[in-house]
Amino acid sequence: MAYDGLVTAAVVAELREKIILGKIEKVYQPEKDELVFNIHSKTGNYRLFASAGSAHARLHLIEANPVNPPAPLSFCMLLRKHLQGGRITDISQKDSERIVEISLETMNELGFTLSKKLVFEIMGKHSNIILVDMSTGKIIDSIKRVSFDVNRVRQLLPGLIYEYPPQQEKIPFKAVTEDLFRAENLTGKALLSKIGGISPAFADSLAEEEDKWAFFSQASEKAQTGHVSPVIYYAEGEPKEFYILPLEEFEQVCEKESFEAISPCLEAYFGRKESSNQGRQKAYDLTKSVSAALDKMYLKKKRLSEDLLKAEDSED
DSSP, X not given: OOOOHHHHHHHHHHHHHHHTTOEEEEEEOSSTTEEEEEEEETTEEEEEEEEOOTTTOEEXXXXXXXXXXXXXXXXXXXXXXXXXXXXXXXXXXXXXXXXXXXXXXXXXXXXXXXXXXXXXXOOGGGOEEEEEETTTTEEEEESSOBOTTTOSSOOBOTTSBOOOOOOOSSEEGGGOOGXXXXXXXXXXXXXXXXXXXXXXXXXXXXXXXXXXXXHHHHHHHHHXXXXXXXXXXXXXXXXXXXXXXXXXXXXXXXXXXXXXXXXXXXXXXXXXXXXXXXXXHHHHHHHHHHHHHHHHHHHHHHHHHHHHHHGGGOOO
């Protein structure tokens, strides 16, 4: 999965264009690690989807309307209390990281304006969504609470000061200059170790380019301005990879589907990926249930056979 810093930058550019100054009208939590925000802005009505799932963490706009549980979960209730009716004042990416910050202005019961911030950390199994009080810098709550027992370096609990994840010893892709590409024999692995915010797939494609700086600077500019050409690559009918622009590594070996914006691409990719995973999971669960039932029946047959054998001389 290539949800890297460049993809994050493209998503932020799209969100700034569509939902900046928008009003949060509804908040839903379809799953324990997923959120949906209904937002009304000057350009229309949108649904903002966020997932902190370890396998498919992401943030983007969606067209679908996910099914919600009969009773809202506790984090959903907290967000409704703090954010419903609030206005989005800013959307930004933290450096070149997969961290998106949405700043909001809300009003309390007394009519005073309060500033809060939603932080979306898209970092694999460490993904999280945190609500922060901007006046104090303290965490109001997070969709996943991280205690000292779970992480001794960084805790995410109500009342603690919010701190960003530790930075990697890499150059953020927004700060990369042409000098970095003057070295010879730059492999994908070498580029990945030097540049922050790029995925392995992009690094490998970049290493194959003759003019690496031109390809990289163009990709970086397109991501930050939102002028991207997203694609999904398929292998044997299943989504294999996606990115904000075509990647030479997959062009010759995979089928390709192109999109005009990043959010429809992400919605299609993850929707099909999750459908495929759900199908495999259901097949596995069904096989497991049938195998357990068969084992139980075989054991019962064995015991009944033993009882029949013992009963052969019952008349005597």
